Amino acid sequence: MPxxxxxxxxxxxxxxxxxxxxxxxxxxxxxxxxxxxxPNGAGKSTLxxxxxxxxxxxxxxxxxxxxxxxxxxxxxxxxxxxxxxTMSSDLDLTGRENMDIYGRFYEVPKKLxxxxxxxxxxxxxxxxxADDLVATYSGGMRRRLDIARVLVHRPxxxxxxxxxxxxxxxxxRAVWDMLQSFRKEAELTIFLTTHYMDEAxxxxxxxxxxxxxxIITKGTPDELKAAIPGNDIVVLNIEGDGEKALDAAGKxxxxxxxNMDNSxxxxxxxxxxxxxxxxMQAMGRLGVKVGSVAIQKQTLEDVFxxxxxRSIREEETRKVSMLLGAGVPQKWGR
Amino acid sequence: MIMAVxxxxxxxxxxxxxxxxxLKGLPVAVVNLDTGEYGRRVTETLTxxxxxxxxxxxxxxxxxxxxxxxxxxxxxxxxxxxxxDFTRRVNMKTGPEVGIFVDNTDQISENTLSGAITEAVGxxxxxxNPVRPDRSVITARxxxxxxSVDYDQTLVPGVVVMAIFMGTMITGVFNLVxxxxxxxxxxxxxxxxxxxxxxxxxxxSGFVITLAMAAxxxxxxxxxxxxxxxxxLVQGTESMVVMALATxxxxxxMFLLMGRANHPRIMGVFSxxxxxxxxxxxxxxxxxxxxxGWLRKFALVNPExxxxxxxxxxxxxxxxxxVVYGDILFLTGFTAVTMTLAVVTFKRTL
Numbered sequence: 001m002p003x004x005x006x007x008x009x010x011x012x013x014x015x016x017x018x019x020x021x022x023x024x025x026x027x028x029x030x031x032x033x034x035x036x037x038x039p040n041g042a043g044k045s046t047l048x049x050x051x052x053x054x055x056x057x058x059x060x061x062x063x064x065x066x067x068x069x070x071x072x073x074x075x076x077x078x079x080x081x082x083x084x085x086t087m088s089s090d091l092d093l094t095g096r097e098n099m100d101i102y103g104r105f106y107e108v109p110k111k112l113x114x115x116x117x118x119x120x121x122x123x124x125x126x127x128x129x130a131d132d133l134v135a136t137y138s139g140g141m142r143r144r145l146d147i148a149r150v151l152v153h154r155p156x157x158x159x160x161x162x163x164x165x166x167x168x169x170x171x172x173r174a175v176w177d178m179l180q181s182f183r184k185e186a187e188l189t190i191f192l193t194t195h196y197m198d199e200a201x202x203x204x205x206x207x208x209x210x211x212x213x214x215i216i217t218k219g220t221p222d223e224l225k226a227a228i229p230g231n232d233i234v235v236l237n238i239e240g241d242g243e244k245a246l247d248a249a250g251k252x253x254x255x256x257x258x259n260m261d262n263s264x265x266x267x268x269x270x271x272x273x274x275x276x277x278x279x280m281q282a283m284g285r286l287g288v289k290v291g292s293v294a295i296q297k298q299t300l301e302d303v304f305x306x307x308x309x310r311s312i313r314e315e316e317t318r319k320v321s322m323l324l325g326a327g328v329p330q331k332w333g334r
Numbered sequence: 335m336i337m338a339v340x341x342x343x344x345x346x347x348x349x350x351x352x353x354x355x356x357l358k359g360l361p362v363a364v365v366n367l368d369t370g371e372y373g374r375r376v377t378e379t380l381t382x383x384x385x386x387x388x389x390x391x392x393x394x395x396x397x398x399x400x401x402x403x404x405x406x407x408x409x410x411x412x413x414x415x416x417x418x419d420f421t422r423r424v425n426m427k428t429g430p431e432v433g434i435f436v437d438n439t440d441q442i443s444e445n446t447l448s449g450a451i452t453e454a455v456g457x458x459x460x461x462x463n464p465v466r467p468d469r470s471v472i473t474a475r476x477x478x479x480x481x482s483v484d485y486d487q488t489l490v491p492g493v494v495v496m497a498i499f500m501g502t503m504i505t506g507v508f509n510l511v512x513x514x515x516x517x518x519x520x521x522x523x524x525x526x527x528x529x530x531x532x533x534x535x536x537x538x539s540g541f542v543i544t545l546a547m548a549a550x551x552x553x554x555x556x557x558x559x560x561x562x563x564x565x566x567l568v569q570g571t572e573s574m575v576v577m578a579l580a581t582x583x584x585x586x587x588m589f590l591l592m593g594r595a596n597h598p599r600i601m602g603v604f605s606x607x608x609x610x611x612x613x614x615x616x617x618x619x620x621x622x623x624x625x626x627g628w629l630r631k632f633a634l635v636n637p638e639x640x641x642x643x644x645x646x647x648x649x650x651x652x653x654x655x656x657v658v659y660g661d662i663l664f665l666t667g668f669t670a671v672t673m674t675l676a677v678v679t680f681k682r683t684l
Contacts, residue, residue: 054523054684077526088521105525 002066005030005157005189006051011060013046020046022213023060028191028206030156033183035204036193037300039312043213044193045085048161051191052082065156078106081150085161087142091135095126095145098134099152106153113152120148124178140171147178157189158182164199172196176203195312197300209304216307225298228306229256232272233298234279236265237291245288252282261311263291266302357446357624362390363401363413370421372458372472376432379454380414389450402435405479407657408647411623412436412447414474424458427470438478439650441485443621448476483650487559490552491645492618494573495638497551498544498581499612503605506540507589514596523682533593533677537585544581549574564652572648572655579665580641586672587637593680616642640664 006028013021021043028034036044049055051064053073062069065079089098096117103113121127124144134142143163150158163179164172180203183190194200200207201221208218217224238245242260249258249267254275257268269275272295283290304312364380366373377394384392393410395401401413415433423430432455436444452474510532513519522532552573555561563569591608592601615622615629616638622630633639644661647653655662 049520049684052524054520056683074526074528077524080524082521082524084518084520084524086517086520088518102525105522105527107526 002063003030004028004063004066005032006034006062006064006191008047008051008062009060011047011050011062012058013043013050013055014058019058020213021050021057024210024213024215026208026215026218028189030189031183031187033179033190033203033205034192035200035207036191036210037195037197037200037207037304037312038193038210039195042195042210044195044210045161046213047210048082048159048191048193052080052159053077079156080159081153081155081157082159083143083146083150083161083163085165087139087146089134089137089142089145089149091133094131094133095121095137096130098145099149102149103152108153116152116154120151123181124148125174138171140167140174143167143171143175144178147175147182151182151186154186155188157191160190160192162194163192164194164196172199179203197304197312201300207300209300209307211304211308217303221300224300224303228268228298228302230268230270231298232269232275233296233302234267234269234272234276235294235296236267236279236283237293238263238265238283239289239291241288244286245283248282248286248288249279252279254278257306259305259309261305266305268298268302272296357443357621358388359623360390360411360443360447361393361409362447362451363393363395363404363410364416365395365398365401365413366416367398367418368416368420369418370424372421372424372430373416375458376414376416376420376455376472379458380451383450383454387450389446402479405435405437406651406653408437408643410437411440411443412451414451424470424472429469430472432472432474433477434474435477435479437480439480439483439488439646440621441483441488443623448474452476480651483561484559487561488646488650489618490555490559490561491642491649492613492616493555494548494552494577494645495580495616495618495641496609496613498548498577498584498641499609499638500605501544501547501581502540502584502588503601503608505543506536506585507592507595508598508601509539510536511592511595511598511601515598520684523684529680529682530677532682533589533680534673537582537589537673537676540585541578541581544585545574545578548577548581552577561649563649569648569652573645575655576641576644576648576658576662576665579662579669580637583637583665583669583672586669586676589676590672590679593676612636612638615639618642637665637668640668 004027006026008024008026010023010025011021012019012023024047036047038044046055050057051062051069053069053076056070064076067075067079069076093101099117099120100113103117108116121130124147126141126145126148129137129141134145137145147163164175167175176199179190182188192203204221206218206220207224209216209224217227236245242263242265245265246258246260249255249265254269255267259266267279276293276295280290280293301312362380364377366377380390380392383389398415401410401415404410405413413435415435417431417433420430420432434448434451436448438444455472455474458472510519513522592604595601615625615633615636617633618638622633622639625633640661644658647658
């Protein structure tokens with residue numbers, strides 16, 4: 001087995017003048033659960049498509065399971081399982097038939113295929129619906145089937161592109177539990193892209209944050225959060241002059257850093273319990289009305305804000321507005 | 335935009351040239367067994383038809399069996415046999431006759447041929463007494479080589495081939511185009527399936543459905559038109575062989591043409607256009623001999639032409655497969671070439 005599951009060297013993908021992935025360098029160890037976090041349009045799906053050989057890079061190289069993605073695509077495909085962002089199970093077949101046909105694509109012998117299909121359908125709690133048409137499945141069920149399907153041939157590396165996008169919280173949690181269980185049992189390397197920071201924090205051993213095609217920072221979630229000044233974040237909902245409030249908060253000696261996110265003033269402090277009342281007093285002296293106050297622990301969202309000055313949510317809204325305004329169809333970036 | 339402008343023009347050109355025009359160049363074998371003057375004059379008159387209005391092209395043969403077999407094999411549209419005692423009968427005024435052996439399964443050609451030859455031969459006349467039957471008038475007796483076929487029945491092969499074409503537009507590569515449009519084709523591209531696996535797999539899946547459709551159309555159209563076969567099992571099996579080859583060929587061609595389309599609307603736009611340029615020059619509705627030279631040349635590379643020709647031979651003449659070897663050979667070669675090109679040109683990445 002190669003020492004690294006995934007390795008990229010200055011990999012780049014440009015569509016005309018737009019570079020969706022710009023000189024990305026990452027390594028993923030065997031058995032690791034690696035996450036790629038960023039807003040929509042950051043380049044996550046483009047990168048995963050290159051690594052899974054359905055898109056040729058403009059320049060740079062990458063190896064997956066020790067095989068070059070351009071020179072040895074067939075070997076790469078045999079070693080991986082991929083759950084693309086769009087649910088791809090065939091609606092006209094049953095769950096069992098979907099599993100079976102996928103196993104045939106990977107030339108899994110019949111006896112083994114049947115055995116694994118049964119086991120996997122039980123593990124994803126679809127054994128009772130296995131012989132129903134996929135068209136009757138809910139979104140969560142389809143996603144669970146997509147994941148089970150790509151494990152029939154026991155891949156070395158599992159790629160998941162936004163696996164819980166569009167799912168309700170309960171289904172998301174079920175998918176998380178499933179992935180963690182599969183990884184433990186099969187010693188699977190998992191490469192996941194997501195724009196949900198809670199997903200990245202919960203599942204991933206290491207995370208790379210990407211924006212506009214470039215990696216901003218990478219490391220374990222704790223390492224990334226430790227790089228942000230302070231331990232807590234005091235969040236004030238400002239109902240008055242936000243600029244004035246931001247300016248004043250930035251001048252307080254116990255505030256390492258402050259920024260405004262819509263009407264939320266986020267102040268990075270060492271001890272939220274002690275510093276929150278001080279901030280309230282400061283706002284009171286200014287005459288700025290505060291609607292609510294909360295103390296939060298740092299998240300990967302804060303890491304993103306720290307590096308880019310914008311939140312992931314704000315970035316998604318801005319990008320969607322730009323795309324809709326430009327009349328760009330949903331498949332932009334493909 | 336460009337296709338929207340070109341399509342009406344192509345429709346006009348193809349349809350206009352498919353249905354108009356006098357038949358020209360109908361191949362006719364002439365056997366003159368007579369040694370006298372009038373036998374020679376019949377031959378000269380037919381040659382004049384070739385040079386002047388170009389209705390026929392004459393091939394002189396010495397053996398009448400060869401001539402008639404040539405009609406059966408499809409080499410000629412008709413054979414004119416001048417009997418050995420023709421000149422004597424003309425001189426003796428004992429009802430001289432020239433035999434015209436015709437391929438009556440092709441009604442339009444047959445009518446043109448019979449009419450032109452009868453008229454030309456009938457011009458060679460003696461003086462006659464109108465009170466009694468004029469036994470000096472030279473007549474041509476029409477001999478039908480096959481069972482009579484109504485015009486609507488002659489359209490059955492064309493309808494079957496059109497059904498095959500329609501099937502190729504909604505199966506095979508269409509599934510790939512839909513998957514691509516819905517964004518689910520990635521799931522296939524990420525598997526170890528090779529280009530050949532994907533192309534051949536989709537073609538074969540389309541083959542099964544399309545061939546079934548064509549078989550249903552063959553049975554239904556035969557029933558509707560009252561077409562009966564002397565041996566349903568043999569002729570049915572032979573027809574299925576031809577239909578199978580035509581299906582594979584057209585499915586492979588569609589894959590080659592549409593393999594990179596990413597919207598089902600593209601296939602919809604092309605379907606009407608391709609149907610016109612393949613169907614009407616196939617000879618299904620009107621003989622290829624009525625087409626201008628450039629359209630006849632196109633017919634030679636049109637797989638539907640060979641499929642229609644083979645089906646007509648099998649259904650109307652009860653011809654064995656050996657008679658349509660040329661058609662089968664072309665369809666087989668066409669399938670091999672188009673399928674190979676479809677695999678080679680298929681793009682295995684997004």
